[in-house]
Amino acid sequence: xxMILRGVGIALCCLLAVACRGPAPPPPVPAEEPEAGPVAxxxxxxxxxxxxxxxxxxxxxxxxxxxxxxxxxxxxxIEDQQTYSFENASAVIYGREEEITLEAQRGQFEQDKSAxxxxxxxxxxxxxxxxxxxxxxxxxxxxxAGGVVETGNPVIIDDPDLQLNAAGMRLYPxxxxxxxxxxxxxxxxGKELM
Numbered sequence: 001x002x003m004i005l006r007g008v009g010i011a012l013c014c015l016l017a018v019a020c021r022g023p024a025p026p027p028p029v030p031a032e033e034p035e036a037g038p039v040a041x042x043x044x045x046x047x048x049x050x051x052x053x054x055x056x057x058x059x060x061x062x063x064x065x066x067x068x069x070x071x072x073x074x075x076x077x078i079e080d081q082q083t084y085s086f087e088n089a090s091a092v093i094y095g096r097e098e099e100i101t102l103e104a105q106r107g108q109f110e111q112d113k114s115a116x117x118x119x120x121x122x123x124x125x126x127x128x129x130x131x132x133x134x135x136x137x138x139x140x141x142x143x144x145a146g147g148v149v150e151t152g153n154p155v156i157i158d159d160p161d162l163q164l165n166a167a168g169m170r171l172y173p174x175x176x177x178x179x180x181x182x183x184x185x186x187x188x189x190g191k192e193l194m
Contacts, residue, residue, distance in 0.1 A: 048075050052084060052109045054139070056146070068147055069093055069137055071109055082111040091117060093137060093149060095173030100125045100149070102135065114138040125176075131156040132169075146174035155180070161188040 054069040073086035085108050093100040105119030115137045123130040133153045140146055149171040157164040157180075164185035171178050 049073075050076050052076075052086075052111075052115075054112060054115070054147075067092075067094055068139075069115060071107070071115060073107075079108075082113075084109045084111075089117060091115070093147065093173050095146065095176060098125060098173070098176060100171075100173055104135075112139065127159055128162075129158045130169075131158075146172065148172060157185070162186070 050073070052071045053067040056066065056068045069091065071086065071089055071091045073089035075088070076084050076086045078084055085106070087106045089102075089104050089107055091102040091104070093102070101124045102117055102121060104117035104121045107115060107117040109115045116134065117136075118134040121130075121132040121135050123132065123135065132151055132155050135149055135151045137147050137149050140148060150169060152168045155164075155166040155169045157166065162185065164180070164183055164187075166180040166184075167182035169178060169180050
């Protein structure tokens, strides 16, 4: 009988210990999956806050190392060894006498060849402002030639002396020459509007 009482006592102690622990915790709630964003290629490497440069083949006025084009973006993905896709970018094109700044939603950079900026591209050169849907910078054909900037899509130009619309544009940053196609708008000469 002692053995039975001892067995019952041990069983009661176990039951009390289990009962004192409180209710069992609720099962874990599965975490919500994040919303799907842009998907990079499976073999693309993702990075943030990286600067990309293209340097002149021949130094600008004896200043080796000065870039011809600089792009900085919030995020990059490497497509292959020479090509980068990016989002939320700012860029600078360095002419011989003037810097041209750009902002764009996205683009692509191909090392030592070209860069494309797309999505509400804003260009500023001195007081001149332009709004474009896309623009491409590519290295000049000749060793001494600087890069060329161009678009075949509409361009809106705003300046204190100009308000123009064009169907396309080509820009030579080193010489500050702008070639526009199918242009309409207003040009101010002195105090008169033409």
